[in-house]
Amino acid sequence: MGTKALAEPVVRRAPQHAQAPAPTTADHHPPSPAQVDRLASAASIAGGGAEGLSSGAAPTVIDNAKKVIENGFLWLNEAAQQEIGRLEHDLRQNDDPPFAERLIRSALKVALGAGSAAAGELIKGKLLGVATEFGEHMEELVKGLFEEGINAGVAAGEEKVGGGGSNTITAFIESQKEAVRAAHATNQTHWIDVGRHKLATARDAESLRVACNTPNMKLAGQRQYAATRDAWVGYLAQSRFGAVVRGDGADRTTVTDMASKARTDAALPAYGLAPGVLGVVAELPNIRIPERAIDGKPSVRIAFLNGVNSVIRDQYAGKPLSAIKIPRQIVAAGTENFEGFTLNLDEAGNLSRMPKATTWLKANAVLRSQSSHKEDEDARVDIGVKLLLDDLVPEQIKEKL
Numbered sequence: 064m065g066t067k068a069l070a071e072p073v074v075r076r077a078p079q080h081a082q083a084p085a086p087t088t089a090d091h092h093p094p095s096p097a098q099v100d101r102l103a104s105a106a107s108i109a110g111g112g113a114e115g116l117s118s119g120a121a122p123t124v125i126d127n128a129k130k131v132i133e134n135g136f137l138w139l140n141e142a143a144q145q146e147i148g149r150l151e152h153d154l155r156q157n158d159d160p161p162f163a164e165r166l167i168r169s170a171l172k173v174a175l176g177a178g179s180a181a182a183g184e185l186i187k188g189k190l191l192g193v194a195t196e197f198g199e200h201m202e203e204l205v206k207g208l209f210e211e212g213i214n215a216g217v218a219a220g221e222e223k224v225g226g227g228g229s230n231t232i233t234a235f236i237e238s239q240k241e242a243v244r245a246a247h248a249t250n251q252t253h254w255i256d257v258g259r260h261k262l263a264t265a266r267d268a269e270s271l272r273v274a275c276n277t278p279n280m281k282l283a284g285q286r287q288y289a290a291t292r293d294a295w296v297g298y299l300a301q302s303r304f305g306a307v308v309r310g311d312g313a314d315r316t317t318v319t320d321m322a323s324k325a326r327t328d329a330a331l332p333a334y335g336l337a338p339g340v341l342g343v344v345a346e347l348p349n350i351r352i353p354e355r356a357i358d359g360k361p362s363v364r365i366a367f368l369n370g371v372n373s374v375i376r377d378q379y380a381g382k383p384l385s386a387i388k389i390p391r392q393i394v395a396a397g398t399e400n401f402e403g404f405t406l407n408l409d410e411a412g413n414l415s416r417m418p419k420a421t422t423w424l425k426a427n428a429v430l431r432s433q434s435s436h437k438e439d440e441d442a443r444v445d446i447g448v449k450l451l452l453d454d455l456v457p458e459q460i461k462e463k464l
Contacts, residue, residue, distance in 0.1 A: 128272035142284025216246025300339030338370030366457035
């Protein structure tokens, strides 16, 4: 598929003298920090000052960098569209769930926010790879590259989902595609209007140009697959167990009501029969208080995820539960000295309620985290939960028992 221009509101272009440079080997083999410094130094001299601004018809390093980054939003959108299309193919292997327009709308902000944050972190990491150091202004600039368009993207996606019809997967995917397209169009416009004017030096410009090269922007686009996939799994859980709103202001987000899941399981334990909820049966090592010793590490006995196929399930396998951003339920059996417990966490990692038995979690925190010694009981439980989620890695995830 060839590169396509983004949808409105992108109607303007950078100045004619700043035409996109032809691809170079640097786009695929980024220069070292020292090479970036030499390029920036030479460009500063050629451009007539520390800023290296163009004083004539010939484009400078800063001019070229601005154009490359502007085009980067096209590459990013194209990659994201392809990835969401691939996700649609993966989802088609499942039965179509019930259509819930409100939940599909709420999934837009979740997926766009996560995808934008992941893209920003990736480009920031690439920037660190080519620049020996950079100031806070560059960190904020990179962060803003992908966040400005979130609200516009959500609004465009909501319009698209309005006529979803009977096919839930189609409505979900098409709204996500439209949201991503509008978000990156807005991001590109903001870069032209605001962002590019914040590149103060040739060195900053060259570093950011290399960080935003075609392969890196395509990698950033691939992050949207994971964000949209997680939003879909969350949709499955929310449509089954209900949804609640967490946070305030810009941080408000819709997540699964895992308290509802806990109430359901109290009446009928669902081993893999809860669509969109990753269920894990965990084995805990015994903790010997007098010796201040722990006999091994927590492990996963078995894991379930219903409502998706093996292609999607396998993508969550091999990752710690702390890195999996979908609803999770951990059922931990007791040990010789401690009672077992159940943890219900939503997509954002919020516990639906404090488990009744917390002694093992607190003991785990005290033994393994020096910082927990200064904390109160509730904080020790939080530390113990975090350590447990880091330890539990499902190597295989089944559909159900």
